[in-house]
Amino acid sequence: MVKHIVFAVSSMAVVFQLGLFVYNFETAEWRGYQSTYYKKLAEVTNTPEIAKTSLKVQQVWDKDLDRPDRCTTCHGGVANPAFEGEPQPYTTHPHFKDQAFISKHPFEKFGCTICHEGSPHAVTVKATHGVVKHLDRQLLTGPYVQASCTKCHYELLNRDVYWPEAEVLMKGKQLAYELGCGACHAIRQFGTSPTVAPELSNAGSKTELSFSLVHDFSNLESEDHLMRVWEWEHFKQPRKIVPGHPDAPNPKDRTSPTIMPNWDLTDDEATALTVFVMSLRDPAVENIPPSYFPKVKEHEGFLQYR
Ligand code: HEC
Numbered sequence: 001m002v003k004h005i006v007f008a009v010s011s012m013a014v015v016f017q018l019g020l021f022v023y024n025f026e027t028a029e030w031r032g033y034q035s036t037y038y039k040k041l042a043e044v045t046n047t048p049e050i051a052k053t054s055l056k057v058q059q060v061w062d063k064d065l066d067r068p069d070r071c072t073t074c075h076g077g078v079a080n081p082a083f084e085g086e087p088q089p090y091t092t093h094p095h096f097k098d099q100a101f102i103s104k105h106p107f108e109k110f111g112c113t114i115c116h117e118g119s120p121h122a123v124t125v126k127a128t129h130g131v132v133k134h135l136d137r138q139l140l141t142g143p144y145v146q147a148s149c150t151k152c153h154y155e156l157l158n159r160d161v162y163w164p165e166a167e168v169l170m171k172g173k174q175l176a177y178e179l180g181c182g183a184c185h186a187i188r189q190f191g192t193s194p195t196v197a198p199e200l201s202n203a204g205s206k207t208e209l210s211f212s213l214v215h216d217f218s219n220l221e222s223e224d225h226l227m228r229v230w231e232w233e234h235f236k237q238p239r240k241i242v243p244g245h246p247d248a249p250n251p252k253d254r255t256s257p258t259i260m261p262n263w264d265l266t267d268d269e270a271t272a273l274t275v276f277v278m279s280l281r282d283p284a285v286e287n288i289p290p291s292y293f294p295k296v297k298e299h300e301g302f303l304q305y306r
Pocket residue numbers: 029030033070071072073074075088089112113116117118119120122123124125128129139140141142
């Protein structure tokens with residue numbers, strides 16, 4: 001009996017020690033970034049006291065979406081134009097200066113993950129960047145962030161609309177119209193409804209898990225088994241990614257390679273089309289609170305998707 005108690009107590013102590021170790025390790029990382037940020041801020045503003053600001057996890061608590069965004073724990077300078085020349089994670093957010101478009105989405109209201117996806121809770125570099133296993137919404141960086149604009153700006157998928165702020169998405173949309181994706185795929189946003197190929201209308205709101213259950217990643221070149229990587233490689237070489245099983249031993253199991261055409265797309269075109277596919281959002285899944293929508297007067301036809 002005594003032995004058991006001793007054993008139980010000592011195993012609890014080990015678990016506690018381990019927990020403390022992990023906790024310290026994770027805390028040290030963001031504390032390092034944050035204290036460097038305050039040192040830089042103290043210099044920029046010529047106010048030495050700022051360097052001694054006590055460190056804590058920063059977050060934008062989004063009441064409507066009921067989630068915290070903790071990115072600013074490390075990305076302290078995103079809303080400070082004076083940090084333009086600083087390295088990541090301190091630098092000013094792109095398109096922030098001179099009241100550019102990002103300033104129309106105040107971070108204290110919008111947070112970060114509404115555009116960038118990723119983990120709203122995590123406070124380590126590893127758990128927020130790159131490929132994060134088991135995360136259903138991976139961090140969007142570079143041009144891929146433009147796949148989020150349509151969560152609110154539905155009119156962007158209207159053929160006549162061109163926004164330079166979402167250049168890659170605009171290119172993808174244009175290609176999608178020109179190459180006639182709607183001839184095979186149902187795309188609600190384009191008003192097409194054929195049934196020869198899977199519907200794409202809500203493709204951008206799928207989770208990594210639901211996608212991975214019905215897609216074969218074994219023919220990918222990349223080791224990053226993500227939805228957007230599958231789509232990108234599928235645009236480059238549809239029949240390499242979906243070769244079917246024309247030689248299956250049992251005739252009943254034989255399937256043909258995909259009929260999706262290979263257009264010899266450039267890397268940039270494949271990226272643009274991937275951004276376009278990921279921008280096809282399901283409003284019911286995104287569930288953006290009405291107070292986050294911009295006021296749109298034109299493009300009536302597109303308001304029905306709200
Ligand atoms: C623990 C500190 C930390 C946290 C928390 C953090 N970041 Fe970062 N971030 C960094 C560092 C360091 C870099 C630069 C090095 C790198 O790319 O890994 C970076 C780079 C980036 C980049 C540019 C990377 C690229 O590939 O272009 C983006 C975008 C970004 N972070 C967004 C976010 C978002 C959104 C969140 C919240 C979901 C977040 N970060 C949370 C530290 C952090």
